[in-house]
Amino acid sequence: MVAEIEHKITDSEWEVMRVVWAQNKVTSKEIIEVLQQKKDWKPATTKTFIGRLVNKGMLETETEGKKYLYSSKVSEGDIIKSSLNDFYNNICSREVGNTIAYLLSNATLSFKDIDILEKILETKKKDAVEEVPCNCVPGQCKCSEHGYSNCNSDHCNSNHSNEHQG
Amino acid sequence: MVAEIEHKITDSEWEVMRVVWAQNKVTSKEIIEVLQQKKDWKPATTKTFIGRLVNKGMLETETEGKKYLYSSKVSEGDIIKSSLNDFYNNICSREVGNTIAYLLSNATLSFKDIDILEKILETKKKDAVEEVPCNCVPGQCKCSEHGYSNCNSDHCNSNHSNEHQG
DNA sequence: GGTTTAAGTTTACATTTGTAATCGACTTTT
DNA sequence: AAAAGTCGATTACAAATGTAAACTTAAACC
Known part of the structure; x- marks a missing residue:
């Protein structure tokens, strides 16, 4: 914690x-x-x-x-974590993977960093899910429902999602 | 971009x-x-x-x-990226690896997410560095200098770093 | 020892953010 | 048609944030 x-x-x-x-x-x-x-x-x-x-x-x-x-009185790591937690409260849970991918792509990493990340990623395979649940709105994001034809949310993986992606 | x-x-x-x-x-x-x-x-x-x-x-x-x-008018992904860029301007470049590790550990990911992350991680190996340069202060963070004996920054990897870690 | 200097504390003030009521123009209802 | 409801726009106001000067007190210097 x-x-x-x-x-x-x-x-x-x-x-x-x-x-x-x-x-x-x-x-x-x-x-x-x-x-x-x-x-x-x-x-x-x-x-x-x-x-x-x-x-x-x-x-x-x-x-x-x-x-x-x-x-x-507080470590840099703790403040970073606390700030990221705040930030992640703002974004859709389905975006988390994309987010990490983005950070990873743009990061300058040391060999040691990569080593650690690889290990963590390996362990994550155990509790991976088929589809990350969306937490955007109480009744769940509409884009996960079939037939909703004009969702342009980034995390929408229905086939309609690239029809009008700005 | x-x-x-x-x-x-x-x-x-x-x-x-x-x-x-x-x-x-x-x-x-x-x-x-x-x-x-x-x-x-x-x-x-x-x-x-x-x-x-x-x-x-x-x-x-x-x-x-x-x-x-x-x-x-803006996609969720773009705002997330923009916000993360702002955030990353605030933190030490040496913390980036830790940060991603933290996020990864706590994330709920889909199989597809993990797949993508693995691939990215693989490509990152090519441009990994021995030691990520610190960007905290203009003259560089003192903790990377030898002999500085009371650095408690998280990203300090000198051997003195765990003497008094809150 | 009085004056300059350094440093912590108070005060200042414009913007941004959180939170909301009210106003004004339409629309809907009776 | 008058009353009531909708909904976007305007106004309000406290707290947080960015930015900085002024004040105070203690240290240093001549």
Whole structure:
């Protein structure tokens, strides 16, 4: 189970977190410098996001002698997982396979990555299904019913599906 | 290349789009009914989202005789891809493999899905790399440097990485 | 030791998002 | 034809987000 992440993280907050994750413990000055370079943010802007992340419980502070050091309270992997879970709540369950295929196609992977993925894929064969159930609308997506002749949903695998695919 | 999606789509807007995708052409009444069931939204709320989606150019309207029919101007797959691209801009390139592994592990897949994924994975072997480059911070993530002894980033594969992993 | 500087905290403000009521123009009903 | 219902459009408003200046306090410097 993935650690519970209380709040969603915004795009801007991601940027800050990445700097922290990349170095474990950092001063605000370091974060500010990196993001001034990378995102052209004014120092004040970065400060705001740091503050919000502390409030959200994503970052914690520690006073080393005189100065503040920021570190992350949540791992990058956990936030990624939490964000993806949120995202996957939005999409049709039938799109999951396509989605992974798309990601896979466009990814830069290491040999080790590929190795791991192959193994996982192998185990997935055991619980593969004939047709992934659709969860789009309560009464189920109409495209899975026969005779519905103008479905243009991507996940529709009826033979009518490519008649008018933008 | 994925179709350019002008605007980001919000969680609430996803819900509306899903109803439209599931049925191709729908009246507002149908959308409202589904989302009243599924999300307990007041009709006015759904109307707002429909309106915003029309403004964003995601939905288009057509008057069949007397009444409005809404249909999607963008395919579900394209929006998913666009959203995932946005998301992947936020995460470390080294996390991509892990991410796909996570998704794969938790996915419900069809036999066909698995088949496709296997083939893609096979082709990925050709351009696999020894170590995926990190894109977290301009000067590269410190965890890839030797001697940096307190990196707790998930993607750090130095041997010090599990000393204090929350 | 007073002044400059650095850094965390407060305040500011425009946009976007979530959530919804109300308005205005048709349509349908009586 | 007047009343009532539909439905798209307009308006409302709080919370979240992007972006940043100002304030405050403590440290550093001359």
